[in-house]
Amino acid sequence: MADKKATRESYGRALAELGEKYDFLVLDADLAAATKTGMFKKKFPERFFDCGIAEGNMMCVAAGIAATGKKVFASSFAMFAAGRAFEQVRNAIGYPHLNVKIGATHAGITVGEDGATHQCNEDIALMRTIPGMTVICPADATEAYAAVEAAINTDGPMYLRFGRYAVPDLTPELIPDYKFEIGKGVCYREGKDVTLVATGYMVHLAIEAADMLKEEGIDAGVINIHTVKPIDKDIIVRAAKQSGALVTAEEHSVIGGLGSAVAETVAESCPVPVLRVGVEDSYGRSGQVPELLEIYGLTAKNIYEKAKAAISLKR
Amino acid sequence: MDQSTKLKLKKLANNVRQGIIEAVYNAKCGHPGGSLSIADILTYLYFAEMNVDPNNPKDEGRDRFVLSKGHTAPGLYSTLAERGFFPKEELKTLRKTASRLQGHPDMKGVPGVDMSTGSLGLGFSTACGMALSAKVSGDSYRVYSILGDGESEEGQVWEAAMFASHYKLDNLVAILDLNGLQIDGPITDVMNPTPHDEKFRAFGWHVITIDAHDFDSIEAAFLEARAVKGKPTVIIAKSVKGKGVSYMENSCEWHGQAPKEDLYLVAVADLKKIEDELK
Numbered sequence: 001m002a003d004k005k006a007t008r009e010s011y012g013r014a015l016a017e018l019g020e021k022y023d024f025l026v027l028d029a030d031l032a033a034a035t036k037t038g039m040f041k042k043k044f045p046e047r048f049f050d051c052g053i054a055e056g057n058m059m060c061v062a063a064g065i066a067a068t069g070k071k072v073f074a075s076s077f078a079m080f081a082a083g084r085a086f087e088q089v090r091n092a093i094g095y096p097h098l099n100v101k102i103g104a105t106h107a108g109i110t111v112g113e114d115g116a117t118h119q120c121n122e123d124i125a126l127m128r129t130i131p132g133m134t135v136i137c138p139a140d141a142t143e144a145y146a147a148v149e150a151a152i153n154t155d156g157p158m159y160l161r162f163g164r165y166a167v168p169d170l171t172p173e174l175i176p177d178y179k180f181e182i183g184k185g186v187c188y189r190e191g192k193d194v195t196l197v198a199t200g201y202m203v204h205l206a207i208e209a210a211d212m213l214k215e216e217g218i219d220a221g222v223i224n225i226h227t228v229k230p231i232d233k234d235i236i237v238r239a240a241k242q243s244g245a246l247v248t249a250e251e252h253s254v255i256g257g258l259g260s261a262v263a264e265t266v267a268e269s270c271p272v273p274v275l276r277v278g279v280e281d282s283y284g285r286s287g288q289v290p291e292l293l294e295i296y297g298l299t300a301k302n303i304y305e306k307a308k309a310a311i312s313l314k315r
Numbered sequence: 316m317d318q319s320t321k322l323k324l325k326k327l328a329n330n331v332r333q334g335i336i337e338a339v340y341n342a343k344c345g346h347p348g349g350s351l352s353i354a355d356i357l358t359y360l361y362f363a364e365m366n367v368d369p370n371n372p373k374d375e376g377r378d379r380f381v382l383s384k385g386h387t388a389p390g391l392y393s394t395l396a397e398r399g400f401f402p403k404e405e406l407k408t409l410r411k412t413a414s415r416l417q418g419h420p421d422m423k424g425v426p427g428v429d430m431s432t433g434s435l436g437l438g439f440s441t442a443c444g445m446a447l448s449a450k451v452s453g454d455s456y457r458v459y460s461i462l463g464d465g466e467s468e469e470g471q472v473w474e475a476a477m478f479a480s481h482y483k484l485d486n487l488v489a490i491l492d493l494n495g496l497q498i499d500g501p502i503t504d505v506m507n508p509t510p511h512d513e514k515f516r517a518f519g520w521h522v523i524t525i526d527a528h529d530f531d532s533i534e535a536a537f538l539e540a541r542a543v544k545g546k547p548t549v550i551i552a553k554s555v556k557g558k559g560v561s562y563m564e565n566s567c568e569w570h571g572q573a574p575k576e577d578l579y580l581v582a583v584a585d586l587k588k589i590e591d592e593l594k
Contacts, residue, residue: 025448052474052477056437057440060439060471061440061447061475061478063444064440064441065448067379067422067429068444068445087437088434088437088440091433091434092430092437092440095431096421096431
């Protein structure tokens, strides 16, 4: 079994290690210990600036830094980065198309015990509507690390979504020579009956669900969409044509996130049934992560069931 | 300040005011009141204080300016045009679809605009980011930002004020345009943000209070700000909203509307009279 690591750990490690190779600044809003930017802070104190508990100001400070030509990461929890500071991100970073990388950790329901106020299930939807904003949601530690390096080497505003909870680091096993490319989905396996399209934490569960379906003779493909925007239309349309039914899976609201992006894509070019696994229109709650994943249907079993339902909808 | 410099600045500021009226009248909308109130400060910044080059507007070593009260874009545009960043004739295209002169400043489109602003409170924070960036790399450029007094009701202004003094941004100068009026009425009636001087002092700033229309005071304030080390400076500039146009002075009504032809002609005559007096 693959090692389990939280993608936020990988984010912090990537900043600290890549800080030797690349010139960039890091901002945080009193959460360096949790977002893991503290690893960078320890190594490069002169390039780290705590903005205190003032996320709106932090996003605009990042915009000002970027306007002078420096690369900069701004970090907080997803709830405050995308939620609290939405308007600052939209107007001060998005509209002038400034080179700010937003490192948002503690996204989704796997925040656990902190509960609804801290479980951001809306950030992909919010960030995805900002023109020119790239939205990346890595599946595991290896992909998260690669995403940070790609972000450093790509100009323009970008939202990077990381999780608090440990997730199996499957990439090294599945694709030993993995090369991360912004905007390109990753096809783990092709399927003729249905394709499971997942992002972030749900990717390893989609693989598990495909294995469950295989045992019943159902041929399910699995695609990892790490870049929700700009979405890889080609890989999605190809899967829709090949398998005739899609199931999306995300640790996010079913409204406005990956499920919506995939449905929009196929509706406009290759209409097939699309069923969505995600947080149904509701808030989270306190609890241990495994319990919460069950309660909110963020499980391989739910993906498996939705896959069978999607197949039955095929004409 | 010597008399000839002062006369030159007064003439330039009057030209800026004439440009504001032309722009807003042709747009049939916009924000003349708060543009007119900052015309003298803008003129001093772009003609006496800041190191900028209209022929090289993206020069990395230039001083930066952020109009945090972005709705007074006509004031900034008219100043930039007067300084030669783009033709003055273009002011008449303000707010039109084919124009780069958006209703609020767009740094991607307009030469000389260092930051896109419009949503109040945001610009001031971006100015802090620019000033911090200069500190990090040891650059000597300075950063200036004009805030509205109504804008100071935004909580983010005080987040930025805290940030600037925490990081000892003595290369940052904020100018608070204290004209006392906002859309819904006097600032003290709508949501009293005063006293600004005591608030900024409590936030760790060096505070200077001046008459926003007196070039001697303006010059003295910016010179004093340059000498302040270890903390940012705010210049609280007591101004007259609508300054220079008789019927717009001290009136909330002219915060965000354009004059129709009859009143446009009155504004033109008011400013022409000032022009003649300065000859």
